[in-house]
Amino acid sequence: MIPDPEKIWPVIFGLAIGTFLIRYSFLGLLGDRELPAWFLRHLRYVGVAVLPGLIAPLILWPQATGGVPDPARIMAATAATAIGLWRKSVIGAVVFGFGTLYAVQYLSA
């Protein structure tokens, strides 16, 4: 659950405006401008630099268990990663991840 619902609307509007400005940046405001090579080289890794770090604590210390590591979630995340890497399939990763989570929860219940 979100502890402070007061933040929800500012986040939605801030993210909407910021994302639009990023999308419109060169097309509408900056025009045909060369970006320095070192900047582009770092930009290429923004996605893989932010997202794995964002979820690693969620998997290891889930809020649902009060932050206690949960073997079912760790195994499910490992399964989803394996399928995602191997099959490059969104649906495969989601189905396999949740499938593993439910199977382990059921067997250990």
Added chain:
Amino acid sequence: MAAANNTLKSTFWRGFRDSLPFILVLVPFGTLFGVAATAAGLNVVQVMSFSVLVIAGAAQFSALTLLIDNAPTAIILLTSLAVNLRMAMYSAALVPHFGKLRTKLKLIIAYLLVDQSFALSIRNYEENSEQPVEHKVAYFFGCILILAPFWYVSTYLGAALGASIPAVYSLDFAVPVCFIALIAPMLRTLPHIIAAFVSVVAALSFAWIPYNLGLIIAAILAMIAGAYTELKVEAAK
């Protein structure tokens, strides 16, 4: 004139057809966002505002995760917008094609500039670089016309569905599982794998730093690691 219109129409429909496979990617993400956001306590207006105003799955999931984690608003925005910075590259890449269009049209194109519409369009423009700009515009709108509504509708279905699923089903896990599905295809080169590894290790090591600043430090270190590895790989060739 009739012939020109016909080809313009066929360019539009070609974009439409080329975009159809991406529905299979968008629908699960949109649905899971709706489910996860509802499980986190957002009402349906808030869930839909996210998907309609932002239309960027990874950033929406980032913002949702950090809201649940009670991070400060400024940190939530900084982190989620960093995830969207790649779109500045898309914007720059489209300048040679769309730079001279009317402002109103550029505003609409910018709003609809998502991973899928960009990837399809830029490939089409590189293959047919001589086509007139109206055709490029027609192709772009053909690509996004079906994808954007599917994003909105699948989010709505997820929100409606999420409200009726009991907590036993561990829906909080929808967030990490979606991220995993998003990240896995990104790990296509050694620098990407190293950046992801540094990101995980640093984020876990710096988790004690307040205001989720540890994540920002981890992201900067991971970007440097990726860029540095890329230079080393290039030099070794």
